[in-house]
Amino acid sequence: MLNRRDLLRAAASAGALGTVWPLASGLSPAEAHAAALDLGASWDAAPFCLGVGSGDPLPDSVILWTRLVVEPLAFSQPLPEVVEVSWTVALDRTMRSVVARGTVAASNLLGHSVHVPVSGLRPGRTYYYQFRALGKRSRVGRTRTAPVGPVARARFATANCQAFHDGFYAAWAGIAAEKLDFVVHLGDYIYEHGQVGGAHVRDHEGAAVLSLADYRRRHALYKGDPSLRAAHAAHPFFLTWDDHEVVNDYSGSEGSAPFVKRRAAAYQAWYEHLPIRSGSALEPQIYRRRQWGSLLDLTVLDLRQYRSAQNLPDGTILGPVQKQWLLDGISSARETWQVWINSIMLSQLARPGGGYYFTDQWDGFLRERREVLGHVASSGMKDLVVLTGDWHSAFVDDIRPDFDDLSSPVIGTEFTAHSITSGAYSPEWNAVNGPVLGAANPHLKYFEGNRYGYDVYEVTPSRFSAHMRVIGDRRDPASPVSTLTTFHVDRGTAGSYEDPATVGSPAQYRRP
């Protein structure tokens, strides 16, 4: 079998990769192509190398995003301090039926990123958009506003954990090709560590990232996968984050000067590279509640910025302000699908004999979990579905206010999705430990850790279905996508069940 890097290199020399952009001005075009390919990266034409995106759809508004760069992996960009960018929104892909347009200044003080909150749009509509700067046009992106009123069906995907060095983004190519209303990113959009070496298909561009310039380069590298750019251009995104956008297992309330400096750099770079609606790039408030017509409410949680250290008697994963906001939202929840966007596992994952697998997740914040889930139970909120990432493996859990008390009621379902690429445990570990996980956690219904991909959720007023999409091989950027299995939750009935058509699919644990 031919080495993929050799194939890409051959394609570049044949001129087939016209979108590759030089890494540094000191390199000839051929050298720059080779260097980019060694990193497994290619980009759109400058200055829109990183592509375009849209996010946070409301009934009348979306955020349009791009960031101007000329040399994606350079520490500084050869651009004026301020560059004027024009933007256009149209009803058609050819950009003829224009409904909104304007100009905005892209400043070096935000890495020449652009965030345009376009307003005055109509609910439940598809729009197309394009940027223009320095005499060049970006690719055309597609977006969609949130509907209002009754909605017969919604279809969206979640994605999480996309370690660049662990594989190509065939899963993102799958998401780009799906017919979706929106995409949710559950975090670990980048990884902060240095090069990993070894037999990986590609690698990070340098050492662990610490400064703003470092984080910008890392985000630019990740945007060097064309499938990720295609997904951003195809669908609007809702986003939360997990730890690796800054550093492994961090608590946002940590106050030491080196960490405070690093966290600010990481948050700013995250904002600069994504379609975020926020009043601050320094400390963006990303927890929010959004409605998709009368069909579903999305509660986007931030489980990093305000958390305390783990395993404290009075510890918090939400922070006091967000916790009160969540409790208030539970108290006043509409009778519709209540969907929580939750970066890191909510359900208990106990070890046999005592203790927990990871207390960086909600298992390290027991009192707060009991308070929140107890309030769900006591308030009578129904139809709770929690969507989670982080674990690099798929889980389906029944949610109970007290996981140790099997007589406590099931109050919701948690779907934890496969990762886009980030490495899971070995098949051997999964085969041995799947049944162990199941035995120690009676609320766990399903575990599968040998595959990579994303979830697609299909929602109607009567049923919430989770389709686990998986790819064949992370080493193949064009690996085909298939559906491993599907779980359903019926409206008004807490708890999930597997679709009979896929109940025989491979898994390392399935509760009988």
Next chain:
Amino acid sequence: MTDLIVNGDAEQGLTGWLTVAGAPVVLRYDTGQGYPGPGDPGPAQRGASFFGGGNAALSTLRQSVTLPRRSSQFVLSGWLGGYAAQQDGARLSVEFLDSGGTPRGLVVLGPVTAEERSGRTGLVERSARGTVPPGSRTAVVTLQLTRSGGGSSNDGYADNISFTVEAR
């Protein structure tokens, strides 16, 4: 160049500043007890007082200012510091917002680490200059003082905060 910050030198207590988190305080250089004194690193014209983090892990002060029409260049500066080898610190930032509240630019100074202070109690000057992003209407100047680890005293210190803007 017009300085848009009120009481950036802490000589009028917390006048002009909005406390948005914690319990920031104003300390005097003649306090002793290990706090920065007249002979420690810091501004030459330091007056009698400086800002401190008080007894909260996170203390934040803020001033939101309306930018002059036709703003062109800005300079943000401040003296930021901490205590001995501890990593408590002060961070000064300015965020430029447009009329709809969308960020148009961000500058962050500090916090100054213990290593950057050579492990000495005191304050170090940090500054940045640049072009006010066109479309900016307000500037949010934030001084954040953070405590590292345990204990009660937040030994992030700051003095002589300045944000000047030149109008064309």
